Amino acid sequence: MNKMNFNTALIHAGIPNDASTGAVNIPIYQSSTFRRQELFASQQWEYSRSGNPTRAALESLIADLEGGSHGLAFASGLAALTAVLSLLKQGDKVLLLGSTYGGTFRLVDRYFQPLGIGYRVSYARDLDGLEADFEPDIKALIIESPSNPLLEVTPLRPLAELCHKHGALAIADNTFMTPYLQRPLELGFDIVVHSATKYLGGHSDLLAGLAVVKDEELARRLYFIQNATGAVLSPFDSFLLIRGIRTLGVRMDRHCQNALYLATKLAEHELITRVHYPGLPADPGFAQQREQASQGGGMVSLELDLSVDLKRFFKALNLITLAESLGGVESLICHPESMTHASMPASLRERIGIGSRLIRVSVGIEDRDDLLADLTDALEQASD
Numbered sequence: 018m019n020k021m022n023f024n025t026a027l028i029h030a031g032i033p034n035d036a037s038t039g040a041v042n043i044p045i046y047q048s049s050t051f052r053r054q055e056l057f058a059s060q061q062w063e064y065s066r067s068g069n070p071t072r073a074a075l076e077s078l079i080a081d082l083e084g085g086s087h088g089l090a091f092a093s094g095l096a097a098l099t100a101v102l103s104l105l106k107q108g109d110k111v112l113l114l115g116s117t118y119g120g121t122f123r124l125v126d127r128y129f130q131p132l133g134i135g136y137r138v139s140y141a142r143d144l145d146g147l148e149a150d151f152e153p154d155i156k157a158l159i160i161e162s163p164s165n166p167l168l169e170v171t172p173l174r175p176l177a178e179l180c181h182k183h184g185a186l187a188i189a190d191n192t193f194m195t196p197y198l199q200r201p202l203e204l205g206f207d208i209v210v211h212s213a214t215k216y217l218g219g220h221s222d223l224l225a226g227l228a229v230v231k232d233e234e235l236a237r238r239l240y241f242i243q244n245a246t247g248a249v250l251s252p253f254d255s256f257l258l259i260r261g262i263r264t265l266g267v268r269m270d271r272h273c274q275n276a277l278y279l280a281t282k283l284a285e286h287e288l289i290t291r292v293h294y295p296g297l298p299a300d301p302g303f304a305q306q307r308e309q310a311s312q313g314g315g316m317v318s319l320e321l322d323l324s325v326d327l328k329r330f331f332k333a334l335n336l337i338t339l340a341e342s343l344g345g346v347e348s349l350i351c352h353p354e355s356m357t358h359a360s361m362p363a364s365l366r367e368r369i370g371i372g373s374r375l376i377r378v379s380v381g382i383e384d385r386d387d388l389l390a391d392l393t394d395a396l397e398q399a400s401d
């Protein structure tokens with residue numbers, strides 16, 4: 018990162034301004050194609066699927082922020098994951114943990130598996146158990162830490178080592194943490210992917226996906242896939258995403274402070290039976306989170322007492338919006354069993370502990386006491 022500290026890199030890394038005009042913001046190069054200077058000569062910008070200056074600025078920025086050498090921007094998080102998994106070939110398998118994001122699970126289960134790229138789900142609770150799940154044909158592992166929606170923390174460095182021992186690519190979906198809090202490439206991972214739709218964009222106004230690598234050969238192969246399959250991010254969304262990333266540091270600090278405040282207060286609440294938040298000293302993931310990430314993040318999951326009527330609880334909220342997605346400046350709340358994780362087989366949900374009383378809060382950057390009051394008022398209204 019050229020010795021820049023992270024908060025400086027957010028503003029100045031990548032391609033921070035426009036060489037041709039001096040504009041301090043990279044312009045939106047809204048052009049599908051570029052004039053050829055000469056016949057038979059190749060040039061930097063030819064056609065926007067292959068390369069676009071606005072997208073290139075974003076790709077260079079995320080590479081610097083994650084400590085990688087190459088970034089690639091896609092039309093959504095799942096488009097990024099599709100490109101990354103396209104590195105595998107028929108007969109290969111990918112190892113997922115039980116707590117993997119539902120869309121990733123569906124992609125692997127119903128898109129890649131029929132094409133001959135299989136998968137295995139590991140429910141292991143420790144590294145030895147995980148190692149036992151490395152069959153010889155497993156060529157990649159996808160991990161999210163902390164996981165969604167239970168916010169369980171997995172040790173990243175030993176997991177990357179395990180992958181390399183077994184000849185598998187170590188892929189981290191770093192959506193929940195962002196490079197501001199956690200940088201898996203620096204912990205030995207080969208590929209980081211993001212749903213930049215979430216914290217990196219930060220304003221719930223775009224869909225985007227990113228992949229970052231540090232190895233030249235992997236970068237070359239992924240670039241080939243990006244150009245050959247074509248799910249690239251548009252110049253306009255690339256611009257919006259760069260704009261969102263500029264404030265990542267201040268936003269994440271506030272998300273984390275608010276989340277820790279809510280988790281601490283709600284852990285004491287009589288209508289809440291359990292709080293899941295890796296920034297809470299009492300959380301089972303706290304020590305590991307401290308080792309590999311700088312703060313606990315902006316997501317908090319809660320288990321509501323049986324005396325709380327769920328429908329009334331969600332209706333009684335005024336400030337916090339019932340919606341899928343996360344990572345925006347506004348607080349969102351969801352019921353994983355019936356929303357984000359509804360496509361997961363019930364047996365699997367049960368096995369990993371996603372019950373009907375679990376709710377997930379994406380804590381926004383509003384005033385923390387307004388958020389707390391909204392939740393506690395709704396709890397009271399829904400319990401009498």
Ligand SMILES: *Cc1c(COP(=O)(O)O)cnc(C)c1O
Pocket residue numbers: 093094095096118120121161165190192193211212213214215224225226
């Ligand atoms: C939302 C999400 C995705 C999918 O990203 P899209 O931008 O919606 O395609 C992947 N992984 C995680 C952890 C997510 O939260």
